[in-house]
Amino acid sequence: VTSFYGAAHRTEATLEVRQLLEGLAPGEGDLLEALHRVQHRYGYVPKAAIPAIAQHLRLPESRVYGAVTFYSEFRETPPPETLISWCSGPACYIKGGAEIRDALEQLLGCGIGQNTPDNRLGLHLGQCNGTCDNAPQVWVDGKVVGPLTPSKTVALIRELKERA
Amino acid sequence: VTGYAELQAQAEPARRRLQALDRPRIAVSIDTSSIAVGAQDTLQALRDAVISRGSDVTVDQVGGNGLSFANPVVEVARTDGSRVLFQRLRAEDAAEFVESVITRNEMSNRWLLGALEGATGVQSMDDYPWWSIQQRRLMAEMGLIDPENVDDALALGAYSGLERALSMTQEEVIAEVTKSRLRGRSGSDFPTGRKWDFLRASPTQPKAVVCNADEGDPGAWINRMTMENDPHALIEGMLICGVACGAERGYIYIREEYPLAFERLRKAVSQAYEHGLLGENILGRGFDFEMKVVRGAGSYVCGEESGLIASIEDARGMPKIRPPFPAASGVFGQGSNVNNVETYHSVAWLLRNGPQRYLEFDTGRNAGTMLFTVSGQVERVGCFELPLGTRTGELYDVCGGGAPMGRTFKAMQPGGPLAGIVPGWCLDLPLEPEEYKAKGLGSMGGGGMVFLDDTSCIVDLCAQFEWFLEDESCGRCTTCHGGTQRMVEILRRIQKGGGRESDIGKLRLLAATLRYSNCAHGQAAPAVIVNAMDWFSDELEEHIYDRRCRARVCKGLVRYEADRAAATRPENADILAHAAEYCLNAATGKSQGACLDCAVCHELLPEVVRVVDAFPPGIGPAPELISVQPAHE
Numbered sequence: 001v002t003s004f005y006g007a008a009h010r011t012e013a014t015l016e017v018r019q020l021l022e023g024l025a026p027g028e029g030d031l032l033e034a035l036h037r038v039q040h041r042y043g044y045v046p047k048a049a050i051p052a053i054a055q056h057l058r059l060p061e062s063r064v065y066g067a068v069t070f071y072s073e074f075r076e077t078p079p080p081e082t083l084i085s086w087c088s089g090p091a092c093y094i095k096g097g098a099e100i101r102d103a104l105e106q107l108l109g110c111g112i113g114q115n116t117p118d119n120r121l122g123l124h125l126g127q128c129n130g131t132c133d134n135a136p137q138v139w140v141d142g143k144v145v146g147p148l149t150p151s152k153t154v155a156l157i158r159e160l161k162e163r164a
Numbered sequence: 165v166t167g168y169a170e171l172q173a174q175a176e177p178a179r180r181r182l183q184a185l186d187r188p189r190i191a192v193s194i195d196t197s198s199i200a201v202g203a204q205d206t207l208q209a210l211r212d213a214v215i216s217r218g219s220d221v222t223v224d225q226v227g228g229n230g231l232s233f234a235n236p237v238v239e240v241a242r243t244d245g246s247r248v249l250f251q252r253l254r255a256e257d258a259a260e261f262v263e264s265v266i267t268r269n270e271m272s273n274r275w276l277l278g279a280l281e282g283a284t285g286v287q288s289m290d291d292y293p294w295w296s297i298q299q300r301r302l303m304a305e306m307g308l309i310d311p312e313n314v315d316d317a318l319a320l321g322a323y324s325g326l327e328r329a330l331s332m333t334q335e336e337v338i339a340e341v342t343k344s345r346l347r348g349r350s351g352s353d354f355p356t357g358r359k360w361d362f363l364r365a366s367p368t369q370p371k372a373v374v375c376n377a378d379e380g381d382p383g384a385w386i387n388r389m390t391m392e393n394d395p396h397a398l399i400e401g402m403l404i405c406g407v408a409c410g411a412e413r414g415y416i417y418i419r420e421e422y423p424l425a426f427e428r429l430r431k432a433v434s435q436a437y438e439h440g441l442l443g444e445n446i447l448g449r450g451f452d453f454e455m456k457v458v459r460g461a462g463s464y465v466c467g468e469e470s471g472l473i474a475s476i477e478d479a480r481g482m483p484k485i486r487p488p489f490p491a492a493s494g495v496f497g498q499g500s501n502v503n504n505v506e507t508y509h510s511v512a513w514l515l516r517n518g519p520q521r522y523l524e525f526d527t528g529r530n531a532g533t534m535l536f537t538v539s540g541q542v543e544r545v546g547c548f549e550l551p552l553g554t555r556t557g558e559l560y561d562v563c564g565g566g567a568p569m570g571r572t573f574k575a576m577q578p579g580g581p582l583a584g585i586v587p588g589w590c591l592d593l594p595l596e597p598e599e600y601k602a603k604g605l606g607s608m609g610g611g612g613m614v615f616l617d618d619t620s621c622i623v624d625l626c627a628q629f630e631w632f633l634e635d636e637s638c639g640r641c642t643t644c645h646g647g648t649q650r651m652v653e654i655l656r657r658i659q660k661g662g663g664r665e666s667d668i669g670k671l672r673l674l675a676a677t678l679r680y681s682n683c684a685h686g687q688a689a690p691a692v693i694v695n696a697m698d699w700f701s702d703e704l705e706e707h708i709y710d711r712r713c714r715a716r717v718c719k720g721l722v723r724y725e726a727d728r729a730a731a732t733r734p735e736n737a738d739i740l741a742h743a744a745e746y747c748l749n750a751a752t753g754k755s756q757g758a759c760l761d762c763a764v765c766h767e768l769l770p771e772v773v774r775v776v777d778a779f780p781p782g783i784g785p786a787p788e789l790i791s792v793q794p795a796h797e
Contacts, residue, residue, distance in 0.1 A: 027478075027496065028456075029415065029456065029458055029476045029477060029478060029495070029496075030478070031478035031479075032458060032459060032460065032461055032475070032478075033458070033459065035461065036420075036459060036461070057478065059478060063478065063479065066479075066480050067461075067478075067479070067480055070463065070480035070481065070482075070638075071420075071460070071461030071462050071463050071480075071481075072461070072462035072463065073420050073461040073462035074461055074462075088382065088628075088632060089382035089383055090382050090383045090539075090540065090577055090581075090614045090625070090628070090629075091382075091383050091539040091540050091545075091614055093625070093628050094540055094541060094614075094616055094619075094620045094625070095540075095541070096763075098624070098628070099762065099763050102760070102761070102762065103748060103762055106748050106751075106752050106760060106762070107748070107751060107752060109752075125635075126421075127380070127382065127419075127421050127462065127464075128382035128383055128384075128385075128421075129196060129385065129388070129421045129422060130196065130197065130383075130384065130385020130388055130537060130539075131196060131197050131200040131232070132232070132383065132385075132537075132539035132540070132545050133197070133200075133201075133232040133233055133235070133539075133545035133546075134200055134201070135539070137200075144200035144201075149767050150746070150748070150762050150763050150764045150767055151743075151746040151764045151767055151768060154746045154748065154751050154764065155746070158751075
């Protein structure tokens with residue numbers, strides 16, 4: 001992951017962001033695509049990328065930053081090494097999803113939207129994508145794990161901690 | 165420039181591969197639902213097994229057919245025209261499976277689901293009520309074609325509806341849509357023909373066709389089915405709308421939670437461009453249409469059409485006050501028509517087959533079929549296509565298989581948290597929006613039906629749904645973001661045993677206030693809690709006045725109690741040690757702390773550790789104005 005912080009990197013990084021935005025144009029509805037590309041490259045949307053995006057799409061920086069904070073999939077901080085998304089959908093919830101969430105938060109010592117202090121594991125609020133036959137489920141780096149129970153959650157986190 | 169006849173000629177090899185095989189074909193359903201249970205590994209393992217045996221067999225990827233419970237689903241088609249479905253085929257079983265169906269020609273193995281066509285001596289799919297009850301029209305090609313290959317779609321008649329529309333006038337196309345009485349399938353129920361006529365008659369130029377593919381309602385994956393498994397049907401439907409309304413631009417706004425649908429749609433769009441189905445002079449008929457696929461970034465409120473338009477326009481997805489309606493001023497100020505995926509898909513079917521066939525299913529008020537996803541506490545999770553007017557109970561009992569053994573049906577959540585929650589009598593309602601509205605619901609929703617049994621608690625569900633709606637509120641109006649917050653606080657307090665006599669009155673007041681929100685999100689946010697107060701008042705009052713949760717779900721109202729005698733029985737010793745190892749108290753190193761209610765011991769030893777009421781009978785509600793710590797978020 002390239003760091004944007006530190007003046008030495010800044011010009012180079014801005015150039016790189018401009019390259020990522022190639023083919024995107026102002027007034028075409030490309031802001032979300034621009035943010036997706038930046039996040040895909042860095043794992044999050046670094047603050048220093050915002051002026052470059054704003055310039056390229058001829059938008060105020062506030063509008064770009066507003067979008068970053070409005071949409072829940074854009075991160076302002078680096079992601080953890082392993083991201084666990086807890087599914088908040090009803091099919092998972094009625095099959096014990098709340099207990100899975102409690103167990104995850106207790107075991108990792110962090111809430112949804114946060115990472116462990118060592119940045120190895122983090123929790124994310126997942127939205128239902130209709131794989132409800134696995135309920136209650138989580139996604140570990142995008143891969144469905146389910147159906148879970150409280151004890152299986154404990155076992156999963158133990159395994160992930162050992163693997164990390 | 166390529167005409168439709170040339171495209172059909174090009175698709176000839178695909179037609180042979182699908183309909184006149186020269187050697188057996190094994191096809192694995194690949195979509196988000198099947199990938200979740202390892203279908204990609206199954207596909208790879210089958211390819212390896214076929215290669216290592218040197219069998220003369222094609223192994224292909226196809227789309228999913230909606231039967232989530234049977235995934236990974238595999239179809240074996242033979243040169244004699246027979247087609248047989250197999251279920252739950254794991255990668256580790258691939259070699260044995262190929263040995264059975266190809267080498268030994270044995271279909272009746274442990275993975276057999278049923279025969280779609282022609283196989284004798286094998287269970288037929290039509291023998292399954294959950295298959296024969298379906299009228300698979302929109303889903304006819306799902307599970308048959310490779311959604312990443314436009315020739316597959318063309319071979320089965322894709323874009324013939326567009327070809328027809330291009331030979332008609334705008335008024336004639338709209339007249340067909342109006343005649344079919346198709347209405348918006350997102351839950352809005354607005355007559356599609358009338359909506360299109362607004363845009364056709366609108367003086368604005370240029371015009372745009374927008375597809376709302378931000379299927380945010382949790383528990384619904386109907387639009388994902390079309391986008392992942394038959395994406396050209398959506399493109400065709402939007403093109404027909406473009407022809408009918410005189411629009412030359414299309415936008416598909418798809419939620420970020422559907423990465424495979426996004427990839428497949430993007431691929432479909434680029435193939436459509438390559439085949440002269442998008443771009444300039446489409447099918448050589450002088451019609452121009454550009455299409456763009458926009459990927460969202462995780463926002464439920466972008467499913468509201470003005471929020472969606474704002475999101476496409478490089479902004480936060482905050483809904484606007486209407487009018488102006490999209491037909492007058494939509495995406496980038498262009499007159500726009502917004503429909504959801506299933507509506508456009510229905511249009512494609514209807515133009516391919518004509519309104520007479522569409523009206524074969526007609527209740528007088530509603531015509532055609534609709535896709536429903538069934539999830540929650542049911543035996544079979546999946547997506548099923550039924551004629552409108554079918555009894556809701558048939559969707560639940562026949563398709564879903566009813567409640568799991570030993571449990572009883574309690575409630576259904578139709579189409580997302582904004583649609584509300586309905587008790588047992590909903591099973592008698594025909595699946596028609598009017599029937600649901602007559603009972604006091606805002607709508608029937610978009611077809612994502614979640615069924616609950618008696619192990620679910622209504623108060624807990626209300627708290628979860630209101631929390632979801634609070635979290636997803638755009639934040640523009642205080643009624644919505646503040647109102648949902650207050651509701652969550654009250655519900656969470658009730659769940660913790662702090663329910664007060666004044667709470668129901670407060671919830672009613674909040675519900676009445678929320679109706680003044682700017683958009684549908686806030687206006688419909690109190691739906692579940694209003695339904696709970698009207699139809700589940702016993703259960704809600706029990707939570708407040710007796711501080712008791714009958715489903716034993718609300719953590720503040722139950723505690724875990726060990727049966728000492730049972731705990732000392734030798735046969736329980738192993739599991740007990742196992743439970744101790746997984747107890748969250750021990751796992752988090754807080755072994756001296758209070759019980760964390762993790763329920764591990766109850767899960768592993770339900771006979772030894774029971775869930776009992778935390779409060780004695782006759783306790784009464786909590787006193788007013790006692791401060792109870794709000795739940796940690």
